Amino acid sequence: MDERKRESIVAWLRRRMAEFGIEPEDIATSIAADQERLQAVRFRDASGNAWDGKGVPPQWVVQAISAGQSLEHFAIDGASNRDPGKRTGADWRNDPFAGTRLATVSAESVGTA
Known part of the structure; x- marks a missing residue:
């Protein structure tokens, strides 16, 4: 992005912030809250x-x-x-479709890749 375009975007953002009464501190607080929320996600x-x-x-x-x-x-x-020795994901040993056409059809034969 060239410098002129960047300055134009920054000026537009500053006008919009002033129009809605948003201060830079408000944005910083919002970003910090988002970061905290994202860190809490498990x-x-x-x-x-x-x-x-x-x-x-x-x-x-x-x-x-x-x-x-x-x-x-x-x-x-x-x-x-x-546990590194424990398998995760689906347990295919009890797959009700094992051995049927549904278990053996490939994506290529269906027409999707």
């Missing part, structure tokens, strides 16, 4: 949903656990908490 899914592990689990956690997923699968720092 579980996150692939869609970006997050949970700190406190209180009632959110719907995405309930649905994942109901579908057979373990909570530790979503742990952000779970690698340090897991």
Whole structure:
């Protein structure tokens, strides 16, 4: 980004901040609060949903656990908490589709890559 374009964006942001009565300290406080909240997150899914592990689990956690997923699968720092010898993820030994066409169809044969 060239310097002129950057200065134009900064000027526009300053005008908008003044229009809404936002001070630079307000932004700094908001960023600090976001950082604190993000550090408290213990579980996150692939869609970006997050949970700190406190209180009632959110719907995405309930649905994942109901579908057979373990909570530790979503742990952000779970690698340090897991037993390295323990397998994580799905247990395919009890797969009801094992040996059926559903278990052997590849993505290429379906037409997706």
